[in-house]
Amino acid sequence: MSVRILALVGSLRAGSQNRRLAEAAVKLAPEGTEVEIYEGLADVPFYNEDLDAEGIVPAAAARLRDEAGRADALLLLTPEYNGTVPAVLKNAIDWISRPHGVGAIAGKPVAVAGTAAGQYGGVWAQDETRKAAGIAGGKVLEEAKLAIPGSMTRFADIHPVDDAEVATGLTEVLKRLADAPVAV
Known part of the structure; x- marks a missing residue:
């Protein structure tokens, strides 16, 4: 039986270093x-409880929930935008957290990694992402982390x-993510 890890990338940019990091994970x-690697975060509307009513969940959000629900674990890859997590990744966490306590993220092992242009590799964004994923119900693996600084120069000539x-x-x-037990 294979362990299926779904990677959610917090950058939509075509040349995203975090997307390249997800490709490396594959x-x-x-x-x-x-x-x-999950494709389609750009299509998921901002979380709105009015849209989350039974029977009217937008198709893109329902697809995200379904894919996250079928995964055994989640790998969240984030750049750092203005010292915090990008809206697209936070929005994905919001959608997969509902219904609260039993959403697609509930009890799943979650690891956060990423790269950013600054000297600390986006640690603030990663900390915020861990916090949001944990509150959403994910089993955040605090020891499974990777912050890579200087992404623009470090990966200028190398994948x-x-x-x-x-x-x-x-x-x-x-x-660590593959070996983590899933809470039931």
Whole structure:
């Protein structure tokens, strides 16, 4: 039985370094583990309880919930926008958290990683993402983290999968995520 990890990328930019980090996760997935990058976060409307009524959940939000619900674990990859988590990733967490306590994220192992242009690699955004995912019901693995600074220069001529330090750190995050028990 394979462990299915769904990667949600908090950047919609075509040249996103965090998207490239997600691509590295797909390639570095340990044996028996599959990492799938979720496509379509840009289509998910901002969370609105009026839209979350039974029978009228927007199709893009319902698809996100379904994919997150089918995953065994979640890998959240975030850049840092103005010192915090990008709206697109926070919105995804909001949608998969509902209904509260039994949403698609409830009890699932969650790891947060990412890269940013600054010298700290987006640690503030990662901390905020862990906080939101935990409150939403995810089982956040505090020890499974990776913050990569200087993304614009570090990955200017190399893909993250070809950076030995990144490959080692990301592989460790994926192993911890794959080995984490799912709360029932």
